[in-house]
Amino acid sequence: MQRSVSRIALGLTVMFTAIAGTSAPVAAQLDLEALQDEALAWLQEYIRINTINPPGNEVESAGFFARIFEAEGITYEMAESAPGRGNIWARLEGGDEPGIVLLHHMDVVPADARFWTSDPLSGELRDGYVYGRGALDTKTSGILHLATFLALHRTAIPLTRDVVFMATADEEAGGFFGAGWLVENRPEIFEGIGFLLNEGGGGSDVDGAINFGLEVTQKVPYWLRLTARGEPGHGSRPLVTYASVKMIEALDRFRRHEFEARLIPAVDVHFRGMAEGYAEPWRSRFENFGAVIGDAGVLRELQLYDPGLHALTRNTCSITRFEGSEKINVVSPEVAAEIDCRLLPDQDPDAWLAEVRRVLGSEVEVEVLMGFTPAVSSTDTDLYRTVRDVTLEEFPDAGFVPQVVGGFTDSHFFRDLGITSYGYTATATPSADSGGVHGNDERVTEENVRRGVAMTLRILERFAATRPVMEDH
Numbered sequence: 289m290q291r292s293v294s295r296i297a298l299g300l301t302v303m304f305t306a307i308a309g310t311s312a313p314v315a316a317q318l319d320l321e322a323l324q325d326e327a328l329a330w331l332q333e334y335i336r337i338n339t340i341n342p343p344g345n346e347v348e349s350a351g352f353f354a355r356i357f358e359a360e361g362i363t364y365e366m367a368e369s370a371p372g373r374g375n376i377w378a379r380l381e382g383g384d385e386p387g388i389v390l391l392h393h394m395d396v397v398p399a400d401a402r403f404w405t406s407d408p409l410s411g412e413l414r415d416g417y418v419y420g421r422g423a424l425d426t427k428t429s430g431i432l433h434l435a436t437f438l439a440l441h442r443t444a445i446p447l448t449r450d451v452v453f454m455a456t457a458d459e460e461a462g463g464f465f466g467a468g469w470l471v472e473n474r475p476e477i478f479e480g481i482g483f484l485l486n487e488g489g490g491g492s493d494v495d496g497a498i499n500f501g502l503e504v505t506q507k508v509p510y511w512l513r514l515t516a517r518g519e520p521g522h523g524s525r526p527l528v529t530y531a532s533v534k535m536i537e538a539l540d541r542f543r544r545h546e547f548e549a550r551l552i553p554a555v556d557v558h559f560r561g562m563a564e565g566y567a568e569p570w571r572s573r574f575e576n577f578g579a580v581i582g583d584a585g586v587l588r589e590l591q592l593y594d595p596g597l598h599a600l601t602r603n604t605c606s607i608t609r610f611e612g613s614e615k616i617n618v619v620s621p622e623v624a625a626e627i628d629c630r631l632l633p634d635q636d637p638d639a640w641l642a643e644v645r646r647v648l649g650s651e652v653e654v655e656v657l658m659g660f661t662p663a664v665s666s667t668d669t670d671l672y673r674t675v676r677d678v679t680l681e682e683f684p685d686a687g688f689v690p691q692v693v694g695g696f697t698d699s700h701f702f703r704d705l706g707i708t709s710y711g712y713t714a715t716a717t718p719s720a721d722s723g724g725v726h727g728n729d730e731r732v733t734e735e736n737v738r739r740g741v742a743m744t745l746r747i748l749e750r751f752a753a754t755r756p757v758m759e760d761h
């Protein structure tokens with residue numbers, strides 16, 4: 289977190305309007321191939337902008353979008369939530385139907401160049417792949433949105449609803465300088481908005497078997513800080529009990545505690561939808577997971593087989609941080625630990641916190657560092673059906689399921705506002721590449737970028753345009 293009082297422009301929004309007459313949009317025939325070429329070049333350029341968070345420095349990448357909007361004659365707004373933390377958005381005005389936001393975050397996680405085959409900020413195009421931090425999470429998504437947004441603008445086809453392009457800061461650190469800040473400080477942007485597309489879902493390609501998931505809800509993070517206190521002293525003369533011992537005892541009880549496993553409806557739908565892609569015994573189990581949810585042996589097997597899917601069956605916690613004495617021979621009067629908990633999307637957080645406090649016992653103080661409110665987006669919408677139809681037209685043999693994800697994205701900020709928010713990127717990531725998300729050699733296939741432009745455009749064309757943008761259908 290960086291704060292400064294010297295920047296008076298902080299938090300002020302600046303609106304830019306392109307000078308009239310520079311490039312007035314004309315109804316033009318869309319050249320899809322040319323747009324795909326542009327998208328590829330934009331992606332490479334975008335990856336080269338260092339938005340590693342911390343510190344993020346998203347003003348640089350916001351400037352990249354601003355330059356493109358200026359060249360296209362599109363009005364946009366930019367806001368700095370803190371020095372260097374840029375956010376940018378632009379709106380194409382349409383009819384009275386609820387508007388849609390195309391959201392992505394501009395920041396990326398750090399990369400250790402020692403383990404990469406190319407510079408993580410190179411944007412290098414090699415053997416049909418674009419390499420670089422953000423290729424999967426989530427600069428490609430932003431470029432697919434940009435290409436679609438510009439195509440709608442360039443062809444000037446009347447829209448049934450507003451379409452908003454939005455690129456934000458800070459998602460990788462919780463979104464409080466990005467999406468969360470905009471919701472808090474610029475709520476008028478979201479008036480009349482009914483839908484939002486964001487990261488969090490999309491396709492996977494396992495040896496040619498394509499499966500798409502559209503994220504409708506996610507587990508709810510609760511990050512807790514635990515503190516234990518006791519009598520300090522010298523390491524040479526141990527006391528009967530002291531802060532570290534109290535913490536160890538509490539954490540030992542906690543690690544052995546299992547939160548009740550239960551199958552919520554959204555996970556049931558998710559498991560049934562993907563069952564076909566699994567070999568036995570998992571296929572039968574996923575088809576009717578309610579039958580085995582009470583079987584501790586099966587749950588342990590699932591945790592070993594796929595910890596991410598297991599995490600969808602219960603509230604979970606990982607014990608991740610410890611702070612003890614600063615010196616080996618000093619018994620500290622205070623020690624701390626932090627635990628990363630994720631709740632099922634229908635969990636009452638207060639009831640769960642009471643359970644956590646009971647297990648940890650009275651010697652440990654529990655502080656909530658971060659906690660969100662749970663929410664699920666309905667699949668009974670035209671947007672859901674449009675995304676599904678376009679996906680299955682492109683991949684007729686693919687699976688397509690509404691999905692619950694174990695991680696979290698910025699979508700919760702918008703679900704809180706009642707906006708139907710889906711995690712979906714129109715790419716089918718080869719399974720060998722999925723480890724690149726926050727890992728090494730993050731890369732996206734050129735084919736995914738090109739096809740993703742066409743698919744995203746088709747989705748928006750059907751959902752928001754009054755007539756086709758592309759000619760081929």
Ligand SMILES: [Zn+2]
Binds near residue numbers: 393425426459487
């Ligand atoms: Zn992301």
